[in-house]
Structure formats: C-alpha cells, structure tokens
Amino acid sequence: MSNNHLVRRAQSGDGEAFIDLIRQYELTLYRTAKRLNISDDDIADLLQETIVTAFEKISSLKEPQFFNTWICRILLNNCYRFMKKNKQVVALDVETLNSLGYQDTLSMELDDALSSLDSMYRIVLTLYYVNELTTKEISELLQESEGTIKSRISRAKKKLKNNYYAEGVTLL
Known part of the structure; x- marks a missing residue:
C-alpha cells in the first residue's frame, strides 16, 4: 500500500x-x-x-x-x-538541518566525507541521497529555490570528488 x-x-x-x-x-x-x-x-x-x-x-x-x-x-x-x-x-537553520540522521547502510567513510563539506552542501546531500527527498521537497524544507538546491548538490559532489576522493573512488 x-x-x-x-x-x-x-x-x-x-x-x-x-x-x-x-x-x-x-x-x-x-x-x-x-x-x-x-x-x-x-x-x-x-x-x-x-x-x-x-x-x-x-x-x-x-x-x-x-x-x-x-x-x-x-x-x-x-x-x-x-x-x-x-x-x-541551536538555531533551526542549515546547521541544524545538517544534523539529520541517515541509514545504517552508510559507511563511516561517507559520514567522514560528508563531515568534510561546508554545512550548506552537507545538508543537501544528506537530504537528497540519505533521506531520499526530491530537490523540490528540499527546496521547500530549506526555503531555497530548487535551482539553488540542484546547484549545491552538484557543487558538493564536485568538492567530494576533487578534495576527498582524489584516488578516483566513486561515492555518489
């Protein structure tokens, strides 16, 4: 159902x-x-x-x-x-929302990678990949435009790829 x-x-x-x-x-x-x-x-x-x-x-x-x-x-x-x-x-803003929980299946490595990001990137990746919210739902929750959310997801993935996973490991 x-x-x-x-x-x-x-x-x-x-x-x-x-x-x-x-x-x-x-x-x-x-x-x-x-x-x-x-x-x-x-x-x-x-x-x-x-x-x-x-x-x-x-x-x-x-x-x-x-x-x-x-x-x-x-x-x-x-x-x-x-x-x-x-x-x-604790202000109920991006910093607080950044602390949202996630599934047991996430590795410690992913947790460490997410921790290496600025809060504005960390929260969108957590909400998108972990809590499986759509970009529209995230934009409503954070009261940001959907385009901004999509940009942050893209930039966060690039930051992880360039800074954290320099050896070519695929994360997301």
Whole structure:
C-alpha cells in the first residue's frame, strides 16, 4: 500500500493507517533527533510529542506525498523548542538541518566525507541521497529555490570528488 494512500486514510480518521505510517518513519525520526545530540530519554518524549501533534494535525497536510517532510519539520520544531527551553541553543537553520540522521547502510567513510563539506552542501546531500527527498521537497524544507538546491548538490559532489576522493573512488 502506498504512503499516499495511507496518508489519505489517516486523514479520514483511520488510526491503523496512521500507525503504519509512523512505523515506516520512526527510525528516521529517531536518527534525526539523535543527530542533534539529544539523549535517548528526551528523544522518546520528543517522538511521542511529534506523533501526537502529527495525529492531531494530519488533516492539515495538503499534499500526502510530503508526509515525510511534514513530520520531520514537526520533529525539528519540537527539538528546537526543547533545546531552547533547556538552554541547548541551536538555531533551526542549515546547521541544524545538517544534523539529520541517515541509514545504517552508510559507511563511516561517507559520514567522514560528508563531515568534510561546508554545512550548506552537507545538508543537501544528506537530504537528497540519505533521506531520499526530491530537490523540490528540499527546496521547500530549506526555503531555497530548487535551482539553488540542484546547484549545491552538484557543487558538493564536485568538492567530494576533487578534495576527498582524489584516488578516483566513486561515492555518489
């Protein structure tokens, strides 16, 4: 069953469909919060708050295909409020978004390579290749033009190729 169909069912009040959606995204949400250096106990609370908010407001989601972006934004906003309240001041900008989590299949080498990039490049590569967002979704999330996002992806790949993988190893 497609995510769009699950989102539509959840929007019409189907609790099981909503639970199925959350199961698909819970690991991504956890990793996103974890990369912001939040403790596991606090992450559990933030995830619960995010899920409750998403459940209450799912009818406000206009485009079902943007569920991933929408729920990540809810989580990031919750994390930002939590860090601000606890004096862990981290601006919710490109630097913060740069800390988004990624899949276990990524090698330590890729993590090191991404860390070698400026934050504006690191975040777009993470969102594009790791979180598998489209350039349009990334542009909406970062509030930048889609052309800017495409340029950053291209430049980031060139930087990695020229600076980090001088021996000709293919990364992306």
